[in-house]
Amino acid sequence: MRKRLFQGAFALLVAMSLAGCQQGMAPVAYHADGRPPKLSDWHVVEARGGKLLLNQGVVPYDLNTPLFTDYAHKLRTIWMPKGAAAKYDATDTFDFPVGTVISKTFYYPKTPDGKTSDVARTYDSSHDFAGEGLDLAKVHLVETRILVHRPDGWAAMPYVWNDTQTEAELARTGAVLPLTLVADDKSREDFNYVVPDESQCSSCHAQDWVSRKIHPIGPKARHLNRDYHYADGEQNQLEHLTKAGYLTGAPATAQAPRNANWMDEHAALDARARAYLDINCGHCHNAKGAANTTGLTLEASAPEDRHLGICKPPVAAGRGTGDHLFDIVPGQPDDSIIAYRMASADPGEMMPELGRSTVHREGVALIKAWIAAQQGGCVTVR
Incomplete structure (x- = not known):
């Protein structure tokens, strides 16, 4: 529906x-x-x-x-x-x-x-x-x-x-x-x-x-x-x-290339999540954008590795990390910085930083489901 x-x-x-x-x-x-x-x-x-x-x-x-x-x-x-x-x-x-x-x-x-x-x-x-x-x-x-x-x-x-x-x-x-x-x-x-x-x-x-x-x-x-x-x-x-x-x-x-509709439950979860990150985050998180120093690339063409945040430590995120160690921890959305920052409306933590004052509940749920479905894990060096 x-x-x-x-x-x-x-x-x-x-x-x-x-x-x-x-x-x-x-x-x-x-x-x-x-x-x-x-x-x-x-x-x-x-x-x-x-x-x-x-x-x-x-x-x-x-x-x-x-x-x-x-x-x-x-x-x-x-x-x-x-x-x-x-x-x-x-x-x-x-x-x-x-x-x-x-x-x-x-x-x-x-x-x-x-x-x-x-x-x-x-x-x-x-x-x-x-x-x-x-x-x-x-x-x-x-x-x-x-x-x-x-x-x-x-x-x-x-x-x-x-x-x-x-x-x-x-x-x-x-x-x-x-x-x-x-x-x-x-x-x-x-x-x-x-x-x-x-x-x-x-x-x-x-x-x-x-x-x-x-x-x-x-x-x-x-x-x-x-x-x-x-x-x-x-x-x-x-x-x-x-x-x-x-x-x-x-x-x-x-x-011609075609992004998925993030709400289309018949489309692949990966395609929906990548389309969501592309339009909401990719205009800053790319090689030339405002967030290019973060090493996090969220355009649709980003490879599924550290460029996309998988097991990538944050760069100068401050308290925006929520004390989490990696942007994305496969299988563990509650330990992932991306999901944490999307779920916040605090100006010092939230992402995107501009364009919203509320939390997009359905968008957060989508990204959390996407992370939860990912296989593997991150190695923590202490």
Whole structure:
């Protein structure tokens, strides 16, 4: 059931290629410099008539396994100038042309009582959409992040939605929004949703920690190689982007890499766990990323040895080790640093360090199950 809910959630969001004309939106605006004060200055997504609508030429997309952000749901979009297209890459982020605008809107389903600070902790997105957009009667918008490719590189801008859900305003210094997660069993968890400031955006999106230049994280072949239900029917996203003129050089989808859906219980446990670590940790834990000095590599291509943390002692993790000796101890998740740090919400211990204030219980359970299934052991030298 959970698999079906996850896979079907964004399938209910149709492509809004005609919405701009129908709703009278101005064309998408590419801002080559500056920081527009309002999200509507971009004309990518706009709140109109009780819905959050996508403009003409704005293509929605989803990931096989998404990044966890305090149980928030996300609406992702790509727009490119007419005649421009991204170049396919089998491993890294696609080479997007100057002028590309990528948006990601974070939102939560509303709870039945309709209290603004209460948001639903659920994976079910099937009721979030109505017709051609997010139904604002059913969801609470939190923030929309814009990534724009300018001549001097990518720029990141966070916008926070106002209380009336009519506009999102630039928040260069970020924001802290007190919310309460309400589960299906009515249990409650208070937390602070943290909107990152621009420098924090850079800390995750800088693929090369030497140059510090930022890039998108999600638009890679292995994340996008999946089906999506567009207005004209279901289609593989790589094929759809190619058909739309937004992607060149993509192979047949069977030849493109594809990460597992972390919630797909029919997929191999190893594939699910590796996909989860890849999207949540791999953008920092790689040879060029912010965590490259740790010796821990969590991208999908990392070999299953010490690079992946198996029997690897920590490097300068401080109290984040929880007094454990190795990142991963095969068969012993409770003795493994990775599981310990994922299960913590303490800023001095938790991993990832940014992007969440809560513990992803289901994600921790997945990684613990993966570690528990591993064979072997670690030798301790004293």
